[in-house]
Amino acid sequence: MSLLLTLIAIAVSLLLFAARRRMGYWQRRGIPHDVPHPFFGNIKDWSKTRHIAKIFRDYYLKYKGSDYPFAGFFFFFTRTAVITDLELVKRVMIKDFNHFENRGVFYNEIDDPLSATLFSIEGQKWRHLRHKLTPTFTSGKMKHMFPIVVKVGEEMEKVFSSKINSGASSGGQVLEVVDLVARYTADVIGNCAFGLDCNSLHNPQADFVTVGKRAITEHAYGGLLDIFLFGFPKLSRRLRLKLNVQDVEDFYTKIVRDTIDYRLKTKEKRNDFMDSLIEMYQKEQAGNKEDGLSFNELLAQAFIFFVAGFETSSTTMGFALYELARHQDVQDKLRAEINSVLGKHNNEFTYEGVKEMKYLEQVVMETLRKYPVLAHLTRMTETDFAPEDPKNFIGKGTIVVIPALGIHYDPDIYPEPEKFKPERFTEEAIAARPSCTWLPFGEGPRNCIGLRFGLMQTCVGLAYLIRGYKISVAPQTEIPIQINVKSILLSALNGIHLNVERISK
Numbered sequence: 001m002s003l004l005l006t007l008i009a010i011a012v013s014l015l016l017f018a019a020r021r022r023m024g025y026w027q028r029r030g031i032p033h034d035v036p037h038p039f040f041g042n043i044k045d046w047s048k049t050r051h052i053a054k055i056f057r058d059y060y061l062k063y064k065g066s067d068y069p070f071a072g073f074f075f076f077f078t079r080t081a082v083i084t085d086l087e088l089v090k091r092v093m094i095k096d097f098n099h100f101e102n103r104g105v106f107y108n109e110i111d112d113p114l115s116a117t118l119f120s121i122e123g124q125k126w127r128h129l130r131h132k133l134t135p136t137f138t139s140g141k142m143k144h145m146f147p148i149v150v151k152v153g154e155e156m157e158k159v160f161s162s163k164i165n166s167g168a169s170s171g172g173q174v175l176e177v178v179d180l181v182a183r184y185t186a187d188v189i190g191n192c193a194f195g196l197d198c199n200s201l202h203n204p205q206a207d208f209v210t211v212g213k214r215a216i217t218e219h220a221y222g223g224l225l226d227i228f229l230f231g232f233p234k235l236s237r238r239l240r241l242k243l244n245v246q247d248v249e250d251f252y253t254k255i256v257r258d259t260i261d262y263r264l265k266t267k268e269k270r271n272d273f274m275d276s277l278i279e280m281y282q283k284e285q286a287g288n289k290e291d292g293l294s295f296n297e298l299l300a301q302a303f304i305f306f307v308a309g310f311e312t313s314s315t316t317m318g319f320a321l322y323e324l325a326r327h328q329d330v331q332d333k334l335r336a337e338i339n340s341v342l343g344k345h346n347n348e349f350t351y352e353g354v355k356e357m358k359y360l361e362q363v364v365m366e367t368l369r370k371y372p373v374l375a376h377l378t379r380m381t382e383t384d385f386a387p388e389d390p391k392n393f394i395g396k397g398t399i400v401v402i403p404a405l406g407i408h409y410d411p412d413i414y415p416e417p418e419k420f421k422p423e424r425f426t427e428e429a430i431a432a433r434p435s436c437t438w439l440p441f442g443e444g445p446r447n448c449i450g451l452r453f454g455l456m457q458t459c460v461g462l463a464y465l466i467r468g469y470k471i472s473v474a475p476q477t478e479i480p481i482q483i484n485v486k487s488i489l490l491s492a493l494n495g496i497h498l499n500v501e502r503i504s505k
């Protein structure tokens, strides 16, 4: 018994020694950093009091301007460098991208096919897949999908209208807008990525959306094992661990299988994401492995288009409505633009018309500055970076964080950063700022592939709502909005409640 206790004591001491040594890395290198906790590293208050992106924002603002272009950080046991200098941001994301092409997140294509998405896969496989998928997102393809987005926008308008009709007061109705716009983006992406009329606008319990939400929030093991999966992705893969829950995987596999069978049988063409993916699948089936996609590859990409495209855009729309409710002058100016452009286009929503709505774009860009949904970007060093230069040297295997929220709230870049000012995004104002200072879609070869689509569906949805309704703050509106600190994305903890009043035509 005493031998066993001695062995346990030795093992615990060795573990503590290894943890201390690991956590002493930045100290030994003389890189500025906060002293890490032996187990949590520098994220002790994460998911309790501070959102992860705010932890990185505060770190950026604290260490910006030090003698080094980054500060040392530990995400639990993971060695992390938080970039605090725009020149180094540019090198990581663009100029020296070949050192930083992966994110270092978990995927396991064999045991968990849904996890092997464009977002997570690495190296040559990522390069090849990105190259194959890029033509799916050209402006020509966006134009083809535009009518689907408009059709769902019309439905959203009807749902808002029915909610207001059912309300008692004549001065409008207080609505929780995030849920409503999330049903709009879910229907748009469900349509374009899976070819489904999932109709969550009219049926909030639509399986497609509830399972989609579970895919984001529920993981196969949860809790401590999640930390292991994200902290040690390669080891987790070797141990054949999974991220996604089995019934979520089964659900999406069936939908995709049925959609492919249906489209191949009926030869129906919808010009959407699924059509492009099926074209690549057919190439693979015909033996062209180089340009083709296997069933599992297709499945994972349809899945990530939904997961990455649905909540990001709806959250952006929710925050935009919140800011517009608080800035009636901006809202009036925006409505005037929307009406004037629509007037020139036969009062119809056209692809060209929406492109002409420059002020709308500025409003969306300023919203994404204040609320970049994915507010910290990550890359991983595959090889030692700049070993000859002690200031910039980042060792192999380090996770690099680009604190987008910090850069967006840096008063040297955006004076009075708390204020909502769409005029920050006129062409001249953008040209006057350094590059890599607006990062809601990331930057460089691994930026958001769905940028055009995300902007298109956000702009169309907002244009429909602002044309038809006056949005204003209500007693129930939370000011400032409480952010959900448990989520990786920036989102409102209690939704966004606003007064919505129909504008008489």
Ligand code: HEM
Binding pocket: 118, 119, 120, 130, 304, 305, 306, 308, 309, 310, 312, 313, 316, 372, 373, 374, 377, 378, 439, 440, 441, 442, 443, 444, 445, 446, 447, 448, 449, 450, 451, 453, 454, 455, 458
């Ligand atoms: C407002 C809407 C959206 C926002 C704010 C957004 C934001 C982002 C961000 C910040 C990244 C990481 C970029 C980086 O690391 O440099 C990303 C990656 C990605 N996004 Fe989006 N996104 C949006 C819409 C969409 C849509 C509509 C789709 C697909 C239909 C999509 C698919 C993806 C994919 C596949 C990646 C991974 C790209 C790669 O690693 O090659 N996103 N997105």
